[in-house]
Amino acid sequence: MNTLESPAIQMRGITKRFPGVLANDHVDLDVYPGEVLALLGENGAGKSTLMNILSGLYRPDEGQIIIHGRPVHLRSPREAIAHGIGMVHQHFMLVESLTVAENVVLGLDSTGFVLNLKQVGEELAALSARYGLPVDPNAYIWQLSVGEQQRVEILKLLYRGADVLILDEPTAVLTPQEAADLATTLRQMADEGKAVIFITHKLDEVMAFADRVTVLRAGRVVATLPSRETTKAELARLMVGREVLFHLSKKPRRPGRVALEVEDLEALNDKGLPALRGVSFTIREGEILGIAGVAGNGQRELAEVITGLRPATRGHVRVHGQEITNRSPRQAIEAGISHIPGDRLGMGLVPNLPVSDNLAMKAYRRPPLARGPILDRRALYRFARRLIEAFRIVTPGPETPVKLLSGGNQQRAVLAREITAGRGILIAVHPSRGLDVGA
Ligand SMILES: Nc1ncnc2c1ncn2[C@@H]1O[C@H](COP(=O)(O)OP(=O)(O)O)[C@@H](O)[C@H]1O
Ligand SMILES: [Mg+2]
Structure with missing residues (x-):
């Protein structure tokens, strides 16, 4: 990265509020041409919101975006891409029933002339080869793997001439090999002078992919560092706000x-x-x-x-x-089997019921919560309070509907219930999803 260059993007004092949440709190962010910048933070830190603002999807409540020295107002993704800024979202925005080439031209102004899909296909093939993004321009989206669909999203941005590319947790859906290939592609784009921002909560990826890293915590920038001058331990501390242990001492066990x-x-x-x-x-x-x-x-x-x-x-x-x-x-x-499902709101929790009832769901048939056929509400509250404390679930109280808790605290509630109910075997699907590195 050439630090003598001026930033491609400057975000200044960006603030974004949602009902009850300050998602971005006076955020300053610089991105230079030729660099891969990691935007690191826990779940809910405000990363996607900030990049949705930069890609024209959301408007900030306060603050300014400056592109190559000029303040701009981005009122839509279309305006952002006209300024060279494009984003690959976590949930892809492709039309399944159309081909790759059709998706790429979808929404482009084809002022008066009929788009020549064959020519688009050829241009895509050239971009594919150049950036190591293999995909068949004539394939239908529904025929493609998730990794291939992601490549289509990237090609779409390149085809539109993006020179600032934003990727929201791109490796979450990739195999390790695909992730390594993506890293190579991002590096190449940066080497050609593009600016690449990738969102992640994985420390290894920051170290492996990024030139610099900006850490967000609770909507605020807590640090911006060259990745070569930091460590995973420091990044974890910045991200979580306290010391994080990486090594559990596992004693050998006799099964x-x-x-x-x-x-x-x-x-x-x-x-x-x-x-x-x-x-x-x-x-x-x-x-x-x-x-x-x-x-x-x-x-x-x-x-x-x-x-x-x-x-x-x-x-x-x-x-x-x-x-x-x-x-x-x-x-x-x-x-004796308990289950932490991968989809906590679909199967793990009943969103409208209080935290207490959700915690008791596997215990209410037995004493001390059940006295014969009768449920002892006072015992249920005591039980819930004990779990809330032991598992450090952040909730206004046991009566709060569980849907109002943050994702990480919902996950703690599922863990608390299943670990407590467990009488032998625990089946855990992505048990750490939504939990920070500290938890
Ligand atoms: N469209 C929205 N409406 C209401 N709240 C939102 C919306 N998008 C995000 N939030 C809230 O803003 C905060 C930051 O979210 P987000 O930017 O998605 O975090 P991250 O991408 O770092 O996980 C969270 O508390 C989230 O619940
Ligand atoms: Mg996000």
């Missing part, structure tokens, strides 16, 4: 009896296609088994079959030797 046994398990996904094909493993008491893989390769279905939410078409699930294959979720719970 106990077999707790869960999965044998030759097969199941279908929601589309009726095979999701699990002969999965077998055992877990003993005292063990943690990690299941790794790119999302969409059967992890969710596996958790659902074990917890009784999805039928197995073949094979066995046994808990302490007892067959529980294709029993109900309630029977799985009674066998």
Whole structure:
């Protein structure tokens, strides 16, 4: 990066409020041509909001955007791209039923002449080759993997002549190999003089991809540093606001009896296609088994079959030797299985019910919460208060509807309930989603 150059973008005093939330609080940010800038922060720090402002999707309540020295008002993404600023959002904005080339030209002013899609395809192929973004211009979006769709979004921006490219958590949907390829592409774009901003909450990516890093915490910039002059520990401290331990001392353990046994398990996904094909493993008491893989390769279905939410078409699930294959979720719970689902608002929590009821959902059938057929509300409140304190759930009180909590605190509520209810086996799908590095 050439620091003698003047910034491509200057954001000055940017403030953005949502009802009850100060998402961006007088944020200053500079981006230079030729650099990859990481925008680092925990969930809810205000990263997406700030970049949605820079890409013309949101208007700031206060503050100014200066592009190559000139103050501008960006009233839409179209105006932003006219100034060379484009963003790849976390949720792609492609039309599934159209081809790659059609998506790229969609929304362009084709003043009077019919767009020549063949020529667009050729130009795209050239951009693909130049930036290492392989994708077939004639393929339909629905035929493409998530990684390929992301490449289409990037190509779309390049085709429109963007020289400031913003990517919102781009690696979240990529395999490690795809992420490494993306890093190469970003570096090349920067080497050609473009400015690249990528949003992340992953410290390793800052170190691997970025020239500089700006850290946001609770809507404010807490630091901007060259990544070569900082460490993961420092970045974590800046991001979270306190010291973070990276190394847990794991003592060697002597595993106990077999707790869960999965044998030759097969199941279908929601589309009726095979999701699990002969999965077998055992877990003993005292063990943690990690299941790794790119999302969409059967992890969710596996958790659902074990917890009784999805039928197995073949094979066995046994808990302490007892067959529980294709029993109900309630029977799985009674066998000692608890479940932290990947989708906390879909399956983990009832949004409109109070925090207390959500915490008690697995305990209310048994004493001390149940006295015979009667639910003891006072015992329920005591139970909830104890969990709120033990798991440091930030909530105005046990009566607050759980939907009003932040994502991280909702996740703590699910963890609190499932860990407390656990009587043997905990199935956790992305348990750290939404939690900061400290938690
Ligand atoms: N459209 C919106 N309406 C209301 N609140 C929002 C909206 N977008 C973001 N927020 C809130 O603003 C804060 C910052 O959110 P966001 O910019 O998405 O954070 P990040 O991208 O760093 O995770 C959060 O508290 C979030 O709930
Ligand atoms: Mg975000």
